[in-house]
Amino acid sequence: MRSARVLIIGATGRMGRALVRAARERAAVRISAAVSRSGSEYLGQDAGAVAGIEALGVPIVEDLSGALAECDVAVDFSQPAAAAANLAACVAAGKALLIGTTGLPAELSPELDRAARHIALLQAANTSLGVTLLLELVRRCAEALPLKFDAEIIEAHHRHKKDAPSGTALALGQAIAHGRGQNLEEVAALDRTAGGARTEGEIGFAVVRGGDLVGEHTVLFAGPGEQVILGHRATDRGIFASGALEAAAWLAARPPGRYSMRDIIL
Numbered sequence: 001m002r003s004a005r006v007l008i009i010g011a012t013g014r015m016g017r018a019l020v021r022a023a024r025e026r027a028a029v030r031i032s033a034a035v036s037r038s039g040s041e042y043l044g045q046d047a048g049a050v051a052g053i054e055a056l057g058v059p060i061v062e063d064l065s066g067a068l069a070e071c072d073v074a075v076d077f078s079q080p081a082a083a084a085a086n087l088a089a090c091v092a093a094g095k096a097l098l099i100g101t102t103g104l105p106a107e108l109s110p111e112l113d114r115a116a117r118h119i120a121l122l123q124a125a126n127t128s129l130g131v132t133l134l135l136e137l138v139r140r141c142a143e144a145l146p147l148k149f150d151a152e153i154i155e156a157h158h159r160h161k162k163d164a165p166s167g168t169a170l171a172l173g174q175a176i177a178h179g180r181g182q183n184l185e186e187v188a189a190l191d192r193t194a195g196g197a198r199t200e201g202e203i204g205f206a207v208v209r210g211g212d213l214v215g216e217h218t219v220l221f222a223g224p225g226e227q228v229i230l231g232h233r234a235t236d237r238g239i240f241a242s243g244a245l246e247a248a249a250w251l252a253a254r255p256p257g258r259y260s261m262r263d264i265i266l
Contacts, residue, residue, distance in 0.1 A: 004252040005032035006245070007071035007095075009086055010078030011047050011060055012036045015100065015240065019075060020051035022241035028249040033067035034060045037078070068093040073120075073252040075244055080104050087115050096120040096251045100127055100244055102167030116258035120251050124261045125167030127243035131217070132261040134232045135175045138219050141228055142179030147201045149223035151176050156208035156216040164207045165190065168217055173203050176219070 006023065010016045011034035023031045034047035040062070048056035061067055068074060068089060073096040076086050080103045087108070090097040097115075102125050115121055126132070142151065153176075155169040165173075170184075177184040182201065189204045198204065208216075218231040234240070243261070250264050 003028055003030040004249045005030055005070065005072045006248050006252075007033040007035065007067050007074040008047070009035045009064065009074055009076040009082075010101075012040055012042045012050055013077060014237065015077035015244075017051040018237050018241035019077070019244060020047050020056070021053055022238055022245055024053060026242070026245050026249070029245050031056055031058055033070040034058050035064050035067050036060050036062060037082070038062045064089045065093065068095050071095060073098065073248045075248050076101055077244075084108055084111060087111060091115045091118050094119060096248075096254065097122075098127075098244060098248050098251055099123040100240070103163035104167075113258065116256060118256055120254040120256055120259065122247055122251050122259040122261070122263075124244075124247070125171040126215075126240065127247060127261060128232070128234060128239050129243050129246075129261075129265055130232050130234075130239070131168060132243075132265055134217070134219075134230060135171060136262065136266060137230055138172055139175040139179040141219075141221060141230065142176040144179075145221055145223070145228065147180070149221040149228070150198060150200075150202070150204070152204040152206065152220045152222065154206045154208070154216075154218045154220065156210070156213050158213050159210050161209060164209065165205045166207075166215070166217075168215070169205055169207075172217060172219055173205065176203050 006029050008016050008019050023029050042050050042060050046055040047058040047060055048054050074090050075098045077100045083104050153169050153172050155166050173184050187203050189202045215234040221228040
């Protein structure tokens with residue numbers, strides 16, 4: 001079977017470089033194009049060399065439309081501000097798209113739904129297979145446990161991460177809310193500095209930023225006299241790259257529609 005040709009959008013960032021390195025070990029994918037922002041110091045350089053591996057013969061360019069002609073599926077780990085333009089370019093080119101960028105603006109949601117009528121689209125706050133399973137376990141726990149079990153999400157990331165809570169933490173909150181039949185926006189407690197006791201059914205978030213932590217997420221269901229604790233700890237950023245490439249290879253062969261990481265492993 002032919003390897004899926006993958007375009008990396010944001011090829012010079014942390015995840016972009018990790019994707020290039022991880023692709024060496026996966027026969028199902030081949031990096032065929034790489035894009036970085038206008039003005040990047042890496043434009044024209046080989047994507048493999050920038051990622052710290054052997055040259056791939058794939059220069060880093062800024063022309064997304066031209067690069068899309070060389071791929072079967074695009075993987076976007078760039079910036080939230082660029083997400084709408086990247087989405088529109090993929091729709092115009094008729095190319096499948098996996099969006100791993102977090103902190104996307106809320107107004108992009110209807111655009112994602114419209115785009116999925118024309119291309120295979122997968123948007124994931126976290127492409128780890130372990131986190132995908134955690135989301136399902138959290139949803140099932142929330143569905144089974146009564147509201148007297150208070151739900152708290154604690155997440156920790158490196159000091160450079162900008163969005164808080166993380167996209168994964170918010171996805172975990174959505175999983176709890178879905179299991180309970182709630183609307184997350186109505187029950188999320190993102191800031192406790194105002195004080196006051198928590199209310200029943202609230203979903204709390206706590207954020208830690210420091211050092212070079214890759215990513216840790218813990219979900220605590222605290223009930224009277226007992227606790228249920230579910231969690232995931234990433235020690236190597238490569239797991240996100242591996243999961244994203246597996247998802248990209250899967251997505252490249254799918255018809256138009258809105259997909260999730262859950263579709264891949266469950």
